[in-house]
Amino acid sequence: MASFNCFALAFFVALSFSSIDVGLAARHLQQLPPMPTLPTTTLPPLPSIPNLPQPSIPSFPRPGALPPLPTMPALPTLPPLPSMPSIPTIPTTIPSIPFFSPPPSPSSP
Numbered sequence: 001m002a003s004f005n006c007f008a009l010a011f012f013v014a015l016s017f018s019s020i021d022v023g024l025a026a027r028h029l030q031q032l033p034p035m036p037t038l039p040t041t042t043l044p045p046l047p048s049i050p051n052l053p054q055p056s057i058p059s060f061p062r063p064g065a066l067p068p069l070p071t072m073p074a075l076p077t078l079p080p081l082p083s084m085p086s087i088p089t090i091p092t093t094i095p096s097i098p099f100f101s102p103p104p105s106p107s108s109p
Helices: 001-029
Strands: none
Touching: none
16 A cells, blocks of 8 residues: 555656646747737639539339239138146245254253
8 A cells, every 4th residue: 555655646746747847838838929920822712513414314114014913822721829728826825844843952860
């Protein structure tokens, strides 16, 4: 447990020293003069999308011109399922535990 406390203390000290440098760098950045504005450039206009030829959609046959669908054959009849056996009932009473009499004590002479 003591080694963990020592490690935690060393980690905290190292973290503190690293944050000091960050704080000094931030203060240095705040004290700099303002940045000059950069020149802006204009972008060229985007090219227009050319008009492509539209593909022709083939004509499909009309629904009335299709041949009629074949009829389904009649399904065979299945025999009736056998009846399910009845589920046995679970007894709800708890049987009593027999208590045996203690062994006879040895008689002393």
